[in-house]
Amino acid sequence: MDLEFSDSPTQSPSVRHDWRKAEIEELFAEPFNDLLFRAQTIHRQYFDPNEVQKSTLLSIKTGGCPEDCGYCNQSAHFETGLPASRLMDTDAVLQEAKKAKAGGATRYCMGAAWREPKDRDMDDLCAMVRDVKGLGLETCMTLGMLSDDQVAALKEAGLDYYNHNIDTSPEYYKEIITTRTYDDRLETLERVRNAGINVCCGGIVGMGESRADRAGMLHTLATLPEHPESVPINMLMRVEGTPLRHSDGVDPIEFVRTIAVARILMPGSMVRLSAGREHMSEEMQALCFFAGANSIFVGDKLLTTPNPKEDKDSQLFEKLGLRPMALDAS
Ligand code: SAM
Ligand code: DTB
Numbered sequence: 001m002d003l004e005f006s007d008s009p010t011q012s013p014s015v016r017h018d019w020r021k022a023e024i025e026e027l028f029a030e031p032f033n034d035l036l037f038r039a040q041t042i043h044r045q046y047f048d049p050n051e052v053q054k055s056t057l058l059s060i061k062t063g064g065c066p067e068d069c070g071y072c073n074q075s076a077h078f079e080t081g082l083p084a085s086r087l088m089d090t091d092a093v094l095q096e097a098k099k100a101k102a103g104g105a106t107r108y109c110m111g112a113a114w115r116e117p118k119d120r121d122m123d124d125l126c127a128m129v130r131d132v133k134g135l136g137l138e139t140c141m142t143l144g145m146l147s148d149d150q151v152a153a154l155k156e157a158g159l160d161y162y163n164h165n166i167d168t169s170p171e172y173y174k175e176i177i178t179t180r181t182y183d184d185r186l187e188t189l190e191r192v193r194n195a196g197i198n199v200c201c202g203g204i205v206g207m208g209e210s211r212a213d214r215a216g217m218l219h220t221l222a223t224l225p226e227h228p229e230s231v232p233i234n235m236l237m238r239v240e241g242t243p244l245r246h247s248d249g250v251d252p253i254e255f256v257r258t259i260a261v262a263r264i265l266m267p268g269s270m271v272r273l274s275a276g277r278e279h280m281s282e283e284m285q286a287l288c289f290f291a292g293a294n295s296i297f298v299g300d301k302l303l304t305t306p307n308p309k310e311d312k313d314s315q316l317f318e319k320l321g322l323r324p325m326a327l328d329a330s
C-alpha cells in the first residue's frame with residue numbers, strides 16, 4: 001500500500017467521508033480486542049506506530065471569557081478563582097516557545113480565552129505566529145470564532161494549524177454551551193479550511209454524554225469534506241467552580257474505544273491524546289497509543305491545568321519504545 005507516501009493522507013481516495021452514524025455505533029460496540037486490532041492495523045498503514053508527535057500549549061490570554069462552555073474554568077460565567085489576564089507580550093510568548101522547543105515540542109499551540117479575537121489584536125497575534133515560526137516550530141492557534149479577514153491575516157502570517165473543537169455531538173452541544181451554536185463552530189472551521197490552514201478539531205469525552213453522543217461527535221468530524229489533519233480527544237479536566245465539576249467522567253476503556261474509533265474513521269489524521277493524561281495511568285495511555293493515538297501535549301501545563309512532567313513522559317516513551325516524531329513527518 002502506498003498511502004504512507006500520499007502528500008495528503010487525510011485526502012487519500014480510500015479515506016471515507018460517508019460514514020453512517022449506525023456504522024460508527026457498531027464500531028463502538030465491537031469486542032474490545034477486535035476494535036483495537038482493527039484500529040492498530042489501520043494505524044500501521046498510515047503511520048509509524050512507534051512515533052508520537054509532541055506539541056506544547058501556552059495560554060496567551062487567560063480567563064474572563066464571555067462564552068459559557070460548561071467545562072471551562074476560563075468562562076466569566078463561573079466562579080473558578082482563575083485570575084484573568086490580558087494578551088501576553090509577543091516577546092514573552094517567544095521566550096516560552098523557546099523553552100517548549102528545548103522540551104522537545106515540534107508544534108507550539110497558543111490559546112486565548114476569547115469568543116473571537118478583536119481586530120486590534122490581530123497585529124500582535126500575527127507577530128507571534130511569525131516569531132514562533134522563526135524558531136523552526138510549527139504554529140497553532142485557538143482563539144475562538146474568526147472572520148474571513150482574520151483567517152486571511154493569520155494565513156498570511158504563516159499559521160500552520162487552527163484548533164477549533166466541536167466538543168461533542170450536535171444534540172448534546174446545547175447542554176454544554178448556550179452562547180454559541182454548533183453551526184457557528186462549523187462556519188469558522190470552513191473558513192479556516194478554505195484559507196488553506198490545517199484544521200485541528202476534536203472534542204471532550206466525560207461530560208456526561210452518551211456513547212451515541214461520542215459516536216455523533218466522531219460522525220461530524222469523519223463526514224467533513226476533508227478530515228481535520230489533527231483530531232484532539234480530550235478527557236474532561238474537572239475544574240472546581242465549573243458546572244461540569246461533578247461530572248461522572250468516562251470509563252477508561254470507553255475512552256480508549258473513542259480513540260480507536262477516531263483512528264478507524266479518520267485513518268490519515270493525527271489523533272491527539274489531549275487533556276486528561278495527568279489522570280491516566282501509564283497502562284491507559286499505552287492502550288490509547290495502541291488504539292491509534294499518535295500525538296500528545298507535552299509540558300507541565302495544558303492551558304491552565306496540569307499535564308505530566310517531562311521526566312514522566314520520557315520514562316513512558318522509554319518503556320513503550322516510542323520515539324518523538326520529527327518535524328517534517330508530522
Ligand atoms: N476560546 C477558544 C475556544 O474555545 O475555541 C480557545 C481556547 S479553549 C480553552 C480550547 C479547547 O480546550 C476547547 O474547545 C475545549 O475543547 C478544550 N477544553 C477546555 N477546557 C477543558 C477541560 N476542562 N477539559 C478538557 N478540555 C477542555
Ligand atoms: C485541545 O483540544 N485541547 C487543548 C487545546 N486543544 C487547546 C486544551 C485543553 C485545555 C484543558 C484545560 C486547561 O488546561 O485549561
Ligand code: SF4
Nearest residue numbers: 065067069072075113
Ligand atoms: Fe471561552 Fe474557549 Fe473556555 Fe469556551 S472553551 S469558555 S470559548 S476559553
